[in-house]
Amino acid sequence: MTIFNADEIRAALETAFPVPMDEYEDAFYCQLMAGSLNDLAKVYKRRFNETVDEIKAGGLLSEDFVLVQEESRRKEVDIKALRNGLPDLFQEVVHVTTSDAAKLLSNRFIYEAVKKKIGDRITDYDAVNVDDLEARLPEPELSEYMKIITIPKGYVVKRVSQRRRN
Known part of the structure; x- marks a missing residue:
């Protein structure tokens, strides 16, 4: 199995979908690409979760991989013990x-x-x-x-016409 890093994936995407030279088109391209990649990340996350469920439900084992449940740690005070002890x-x-x-x-x-x-x-x-x-x-x-205040959220690039530059 080949593992790709982010630079290799980006290079493949930019080969398939060339980066525009015009700044506005490039900003529009990046905006669309970021949205598409976000949607794609959700697809892979869902697929990952479904596959892990299948592995666990089937008790599947692999010679090459192991399923490890990661844990996060946080400190928590035992309120009752502290109240009674100190x-x-x-x-x-x-x-x-x-x-x-x-x-x-x-x-x-x-x-x-x-x-x-x-x-x-x-x-x-x-x-x-x-x-x-x-x-x-x-x-x-x-x-x-009451007044309505407009707060800038950031820039969005919209395509005004379907005309493409070559």
């Missing part, structure tokens, strides 16, 4: 994550608690959820208090 230290380091606090408490409660803690400085951090405002204001008033 209660003073536990009290120093225990907290609720921001995302859990938001799930457990209302946004209004969190706002009032922070305001109580930092006073008028809270205005530097004021935020309003767009969906909440849209649910409470009819359209004529809504546009008075």
Whole structure:
């Protein structure tokens, strides 16, 4: 079996699909190629997963290959053990994550608690959820208090005509 590296695959692709000389056509080519390769990567990933399932289900063995399940590692605190074993230290380091606090408490409660803690400085951090405002204001008033901001996402090249350069 021949194993290809990224440079060899790129060379094969660029032989089959030559790189345009015009900058816009090249940008368009790269955009289309990146999308196609992303789609192709999904196909190979799905095929890989299906083949691994077949190997595992059939108990298949190979003289040349071995199926190894890779693992990632992360550290995790044993909360119960720390709470019981070192209660003073536990009290120093225990907290609720921001995302859990938001799930457990209302946004209004969190706002009032922070305001109580930092006073008028809270205005530097004021935020309003767009969906909440849209649910409470009819359209004529809504546009008075909401604006749409355009944020550049990056460039996209579009083909204006089907005319090709030789």
